Amino acid sequence: GQQVMQIPQYQHVQEGEDFTTYCNSSTTLSNIQWYKQRPGGHPVFLIQLVKSGEVKKQKRLTFQFGEAKKNSSLHITATQTTDVGTYFCAGPFVTGGGNKLTFGTGTQLKVEL
Amino acid sequence: DTGVSQNPRHKITKRGQNVTFRCDPISEHNRLYWYRQTLGQGPEFLTYFQNEAQLEKSRLLSDRFSAERPKGSFSTLEIQRTEQGDSAMYLCASSSGTQNTGELFFGEGSRLTVL
Numbered sequence: 732g733q734q735v736m737q738i739p740q741y742q743h744v745q746e747g748e749d750f751t752t753y754c755n756s757s758t759t760l761s762n763i764q765w766y767k768q769r770p771g772g773h774p775v776f777l778i779q780l781v782k783s784g785e786v787k788k789q790k791r792l793t794f795q796f797g798e799a800k801k802n803s804s805l806h807i808t809a810t811q812t813t814d815v816g817t818y819f820c821a822g823p824f825v826t827g828g829g830n831k832l833t834f835g836t837g838t839q840l841k842v843e844l
Numbered sequence: 845d846t847g848v849s850q851n852p853r854h855k856i857t858k859r860g861q862n863v864t865f866r867c868d869p870i871s872e873h874n875r876l877y878w879y880r881q882t883l884g885q886g887p888e889f890l891t892y893f894q895n896e897a898q899l900e901k902s903r904l905l906s907d908r909f910s911a912e913r914p915k916g917s918f919s920t921l922e923i924q925r926t927e928q929g930d931s932a933m934y935l936c937a938s939s940s941g942t943q944n945t946g947e948l949f950f951g952e953g954s955r956l957t958v959l
Contacts, residue, residue, distance in 0.1 A: 764947065766948075772952075773935060773950040773951065773952055773953055774887060774935075774948070774950050775950070776947040776948060776949070779946075779947060819886050819887070831889050831892060831900055832877070832889070832948060833889060834879075834886035834887045834888075834889075835886055836885070836886055837886045839884075
């Protein structure tokens, strides 16, 4: 079936260190989205990547979409305590009825002072 | 607040009882999704509506689960004869768009605990 895997599952960093999470899909994706979920909260959309090899930046966050459109990464430079949460990638899998957004397994980030 | 609204936020029920959750999406959004999330896992797709039409239902979803979106606006998710394994956060999300899956706006979720 359609799967979206992420590594690592957990990451503990010291404040100021960098962080990267990797996302791999079992099939080619038309686009990939990233969401952040704070502890006790709900997923919040961060960004969508559409083009092969696309790179987008949001302040300290850098998102990449692989050339084959089957993998993606999120890199955070100089982490802060506000970055704490779980980061999910999600890809749409076209089915008979429409698009189904399948979420990855997530990477939980903890930032220590 | 014009975001996605879900209620109740928390529901504790005994095994075997029926429960119903309601989701009010962002008003101009034609797509509505239900997801289930358990601790430490990503949201798991349950079902999806475009306007009032239910276009897909996860094969993981048993016949005890049913969802409706009668007028293409709010949606309800009913779980009949609840089991302890149904305990989870039930998330509703909405989006606009036509061909491609756009950004999902999630509600705060309805947390179900089955005793």
